[in-house]
Structure formats: C-alpha cells, structure tokens
Amino acid sequence: MMNRALAWLQRLESALLALLLFAMIALAAYQVFARNLFDTGFTWGDGFVRVAVLWVTVIGAMVASRSDDHIRMDVLARYFSTGTLVLVRRATALFTALVSFGVAWSSIGFVQFEREDGTLAFGAVPAWWCEVILPVGFAVIGLRYLLRAFVLSAEQVLDDEGDQGGSYSDLDGDGVDADGDRAP
C-alpha cells in the first residue's frame, strides 16, 4: 500500500516536472514570436512562467530528497567510519525533516491568509492555488527525510552516498555511477 502510494507519487512528480518544463519552453518561446511578429502575447504568460519556476523548484527538490541528492557541504564525510557515517546521516536527516515540517507548517498560515484575502496570481487564478505547493512540497520532503532518519536500513542510507547533485555522477557512461548505483 505504502509502496504503491510512493510509486504513484514518484510518477506524478516526474510527469509534473516534464510538463511544467515543456510548458515553460513553449509559452516563453511563443511570447517571443508573438511579441516580435504580431506585437501581442498572453498577458498572463509571464505570471504563469514565474509560478511554474516555483513549482519546478519545489517538485525538483522533492525528487532530490528521494535519494538525499541535495547540495551540501561534505568536508567531513570522508573521515568517518561507516558506522559513524550512518548515524551522522540519520541525524542530519532528522534535522532536515524537522526544518521541512517547520516550513510546511509556517506556509500553511501564509496560504490560508491569501485564500481568505482572495488575492489573484495571474489571469483569474487565485494566488493560493500557486502557493499550495509550498506546504505540500515541504511536507513530502519532511516525510522522505523522516523515513531516512528512522525507517531506511543502514545499507539504503549509505547507498545514496556520493551521488549528490546526481546527474553527472555516472562518470564513465556505463549507466553505473561512481558508487555503483545503477541509474533508474
């Protein structure tokens, strides 16, 4: 049940990321043509693109927290023994989870306020629809780090080592990255 929900969430995140990026490219490019050739364009286009950037940011960050791919300062990790490293990773995961829940909680207040206020973001779209990604996103990030702190096995915690920043860690192009993880 839990695994099915997680798989469903992962597909949704990926689909949203690709869709939003595609919409950003298409809309921004259309605006250039429309403005230069016909002197027109969607008045809501700019507002949509800006909100899309926020959504891409939060959803991208949600995906990065699946395997703890966030940017961090990693000066001490190479000096720890394996056992200590697992403990350190669990502790920092708990810290991250608490901070994320704090942000999620505080942005619920913000979204609620804007909803009562009836602010519009662009066109006829209420601002709180755009902002709702903040509490949702940070709650998901918090949950993923909570899992990392308490539920994931030591192997799983260490498995995500070294592929920080993710994408270019497959250095020799054989589909296996520096620490032996196979690309999904």
Next chain:
Amino acid sequence: MMLLGTLAILAFAFLGAPLFAVVLAAAMLGFYASEIDLAVIGIELYRLTSTPLLVALPLFTFSGYLLSESNTSKRLVDVMQSLVGWLPSGLALVGFVACAVFTALTGASGVTIVALGALLLPALVRSGYSERFGLGLVTASGSLGLLLAPSVPLILYGIVAQQLDVGEPFTIQDLFVAGILPALLMIVLLTLYSLWLHRGGAIPRVAFAWSNLGRALWAARWELPLPFFVLGGIYGGFFAVSEAAAMTALYVLVVEVFLYREISVRRLPSVMVDSMVMVGGILLILGAALAFTNYLVDAEVPQRLFEFTKEHIESPITFLILLNILLLVLGAVLDIFSALVIMVPLLLPMAVGYGIHPVHLGIIFLANMQIGYFTPPIGMNLFIASYRFKKPILELYAACLPFMLVLLVALLIITYVPALSLGPVEWLRGD
C-alpha cells in the same frame, strides 16, 4: 538560546545536512529571535516568483543537459581542431577554447571533464604532449568558461546581486560583457604557458586542411548558429535574457532530438526530470537564502560586518587580497551555487563600501570559484578527473599545480585591473 541554536545549525552544516535546510533553519531562528511571525518564511520563499529573470536558469540548464547528452562535445572539438589545431601548441589551445565554450553552455558541473576530457586527453598524448600536462589541462579547464555567457552561475550572481540593490545598478548583459576579456586573458595566459613549456618545437605541428575544416563545420552545421543566436539575440537586444533562454532551449531541443536524433523522444522526459532536479536543488537554496538575507538586512548584519572590517582594513587593495583568499577556500569547500547565494549578500555590501563595482565583484567572485574547482585538497574537479581517468589524486594535484599558478596570475590581474571587466561595459554604454 540564540548562540546555542547558531552552534547547532553550524554543526549540522558541517556534518553534511542539506544546505537548504541549514539556511532555512538559520532564517527561522533569526526571525524567531526578532519576534517576527514564522509565516514570513512562506512569503519569503514565494518571492522566487517575483523575479522574471529566474526562468533563465531552468531553461539554460535544460539546454546544457541536452548538449551534454548528445555528441556536441565531439563536434565542438573537431571544429576547433580543424580551425586552430595547426598553430604551435594548437591542440592545447583547442582544449582551452573548447572547454570554455562547453562550460559556458553546460555549467561547470564536471560534465566538461567527463565529455571533453575523454576526447582531449588521448589526443593530447598522441600528439606528443606529456600525460601530466594533458591531465592538468583537462582538469583545470573543466571550469574555464564560467565567465562567459550564458553560464548559469553568472546569471545567478546577477539575480542575487540585483535583489540586494546596493551599489551601481547593472544588467545581466553588463555581466556577460564584463566576463569576456577576463576569460580571454585566462585562455591567452594558459596558451602562453603551453608555448613556453613546449618551446623549441617539442610538439610536431599538423598542417591546416580545408577539407578537415569543411567536414567538421558540416557535421556541426546545426549547432554552429547556437552561439551567434544566443549571444547575438542578447547583445543585439532582440531578446531579453529569459527569452534567449527559451529560444535556446527550443532550438537545442529541436536540433538534438529531431535533426541529429541523438536523444530519443522516449529518453527526453528523463533528461527533463534530471535537469529540473538539479535546478530545484539550486533554486531552493536561493529561496532559502533570500529569506535569510532579508533577516540579515533587518538585523543590519552586512552593515556591522562592513564597519568591523573597515576598522581593521583600510585599503581596498588589502580587502581584495583577503577576499581572494577567502573565496579560494570557499570555492574548494562549497559548491558554486551555494557559495553564490549565501556569500554574495554578505560580501557585496562590503565590497561596495570599499568602492568595488558590483559587476567587477561578480567577475572576481566567479574567477575565484573557477580556480576553487581544482584547488587541492578537495576541489570537486580533482575527484571527478581522478575517477574518470583512473589516476591517483596526488598525481592530479601535481598535474594541476602549474595551471593553477597561471590562473592565479590571471586572477590577480582581473582583481587589480577593474578596467578589464568594466571597460567594455562602459564602452558599450557609450560613456
């Protein structure tokens, strides 16, 4: 309480907690101590939507991912080789220029070393360069080109600095113009070093052939318009930076997926997702840093920091020396994006206080970061090269050292001759 909280957050930062959480925790602690409602965190993060320019970052990053997933690197090296390979030290020059162009387009994420190094290193050794020289070249050049448009760190510096609204106002285009001569200076000095090292005809020269040039240009025919199109569009005033980013993304998408067909339509979504995860990580830290900066400004931290340094450091020259040392260390410890969004809000007000132009500071900052990428012991590119070329890390330290010294000379010139960065900007503005 405040002290204890600060110490705990710093401890988590050094233990390797994600930086977005570290910076958000710091902001929350700060707001809490100033008795400001924590709902402000949500408002601050939502400020990411108030910068129209920001969309340039995901779009240029996506273009960079597409270019690095296709055979652009090979075509780029072929074109450069047939163009300047016949000169003395020609292949070294090919390496410097190709790496600079590729890094400007893809960001200095290590992909330059992986994609171009694999082509250049064997070619250099075959042409008579020593392996040590080749290793140093590909590792040190992995971050060359950060100062050239449309590099993502350069745009990010512009966005962060403009948010702060201190010093003379400037545009992203000004930054793009300011980076040109410093980047050329680095390439020229590196080439002179290679010429000096291989003086007396140690490396056999290859003849220039029109047929090679023709073949290379034909192979790269779809990608050749790209630089002119991006740069011409921006410098010529046809598009704003964010529009140029959209046109670039669209153009690269069509070229790599439908004309070269090196990325299948089926693989496209995964490239899109990968690039957006990278962007999400960077922009989340930016959003957190915006919140934290706002707290710092409220608490007058940059101002107090400036007053403190002003008491101990009188001359801008001393300030610049210390700044360079600080940034070199930072460049080796922090990744470039976090360093930008966390340090620029602290450093820019100080630098402006010493009379340094924000555009000049940006160029100094990135030039330092560029060297930090391969500064021993922990510059990221050293590890990437060590892994990619299966060489011990100590060998890479030794190989990179001469290149580092050359680039430090360039850095000193860039730092102490502001006209190198600012001259062309003023000239283009007509004053």
